[in-house]
Amino acid sequence: MSLFEQTSRPPWPWQEAVWRRLHEQKQSDVLAHAYLFIGDRGTGRAEFAREFANFLLCGDPEAGRACYRCRSCRAGGADHHPDLLLILPEEGKKDIGVGQIRELAEFLSLNSFSGAGRVAIIPQAEALTLSASNALLKTLEEPAAGATLLLTACSPGSLLPTIRSRCQLLGLPGPDIDTATAWLRERLPDSHSVSDERLRELLAAYGNRPLELAPALSAGQAPGFIALRKMLLELLEGRTSILRSAGEAAKIGESEVFEHLSRISTILIRGLVNGDVCGAENRALAAALPASGELGFLLEFHRQVTRSRTLLAGPGNPNPQLLLESIFRLWVKAGRGSRSKAQLLNA
Numbered sequence: 001m002s003l004f005e006q007t008s009r010p011p012w013p014w015q016e017a018v019w020r021r022l023h024e025q026k027q028s029d030v031l032a033h034a035y036l037f038i039g040d041r042g043t044g045r046a047e048f049a050r051e052f053a054n055f056l057l058c059g060d061p062e063a064g065r066a067c068y069r070c071r072s073c074r075a076g077g078a079d080h081h082p083d084l085l086l087i088l089p090e091e092g093k094k095d096i097g098v099g100q101i102r103e104l105a106e107f108l109s110l111n112s113f114s115g116a117g118r119v120a121i122i123p124q125a126e127a128l129t130l131s132a133s134n135a136l137l138k139t140l141e142e143p144a145a146g147a148t149l150l151l152t153a154c155s156p157g158s159l160l161p162t163i164r165s166r167c168q169l170l171g172l173p174g175p176d177i178d179t180a181t182a183w184l185r186e187r188l189p190d191s192h193s194v195s196d197e198r199l200r201e202l203l204a205a206y207g208n209r210p211l212e213l214a215p216a217l218s219a220g221q222a223p224g225f226i227a228l229r230k231m232l233l234e235l236l237e238g239r240t241s242i243l244r245s246a247g248e249a250a251k252i253g254e255s256e257v258f259e260h261l262s263r264i265s266t267i268l269i270r271g272l273v274n275g276d277v278c279g280a281e282n283r284a285l286a287a288a289l290p291a292s293g294e295l296g297f298l299l300e301f302h303r304q305v306t307r308s309r310t311l312l313a314g315p316g317n318p319n320p321q322l323l324l325e326s327i328f329r330l331w332v333k334a335g336r337g338s339r340s341k342a343q344l345l346n347a
């Protein structure tokens with residue numbers, strides 16, 4: 001069972017203002033037919049949309065929230081609500097196809113079973129194909145009575161302007177680092193010993209996305225991130241070998257390793273661009289890189305990490321161990337630059 005079995009539900013503190021606004025609209029009976037929630041991934045926008053759907057369908061809402069006791073809430077909680085439809089890319093696919101949007105149109109046109117209307121959610125609206133977007137446009141142009149469509153996306157620019165203009169756009173802000181740290185702390189059992197300082201550092205590594213970090217902590221992945229960063233420093237300092245590192249990294253799991261490598265290089269690149277690398281360990285790693293051509297090297301490293309991830313996810317069946325060795329070899333090359341620079345300085 002996850003460490004993060006929901007002990008509380010959205011809206012979370014950073015979402016409360018938007019929730020209040022929606023609640024007021026419901027009270028005044030001026031809800032829109034379609035909403036587009038714009039927010040960063042990992043900050044809970046899909047969970048927010050889902051909770052709002054539960055609220056809309058609840059038979060007996062109290063204090064501006066779903067009651068979680070009525071028949072409708074119990075069905076919604078078990079994911080079997082007959083008036084609720086969730087549209088995600090089908091298994092093994094990255095896109096939402098036109099067939100799924102036709103099903104959605106049919107679903108929304110039917111009468112509500114509960115009498116509270118029908119709600120459909122598209123949590124990753126950027127996954128709509130062009131033909132699916134065009135089909136959705138029709139649904140948006142002729143909304144069925146009592147039907148509400150909830151879309152979420154990272155940026156409005158990822159959707160057709162015609163779709164955006166037919167939805168009410170609501171920005172869902174993410175948390176600041178203190179709120180996110182407190183939120184995670186509340187959800188971690190006491191037995192999970194991690195200091196606030198470490199939590200803040202991990203949050204920074206995860207782009208301040210608590211909902212992305214939560215399952216990683218739960219699955220014990222965050223230590224993988226820390227182990228890998230240490231490995232990269234030791235490689236730069238010549239304290240370990242490529243083969244040994246690749247062997248150790250394989251124990252963490254290749255796909256997770258490349259995910260962490262992508263995170264680490266993003267932190268370092270962002271730090272170089274903004275002039276601020278957060279976290280002492282990240283700073284130590286940044287300091288160990290050669291000062292000249294650092295950005296160019298990191299961009300190339302990041303590009304190769306992304307390429308390896310694409311290869312691993314593709315059908316080509318590449319040798320993960322070789323990919324790991326090759327990425328560490330590239331990393332060590334940068335280390336040679338820094339050591340020779342240090343040797344020159346010492347000479």
Ligand SMILES: [Zn+2]
Pocket residue numbers: 057058059060061066067068069070071072073
């Ligand atoms: Zn209820």
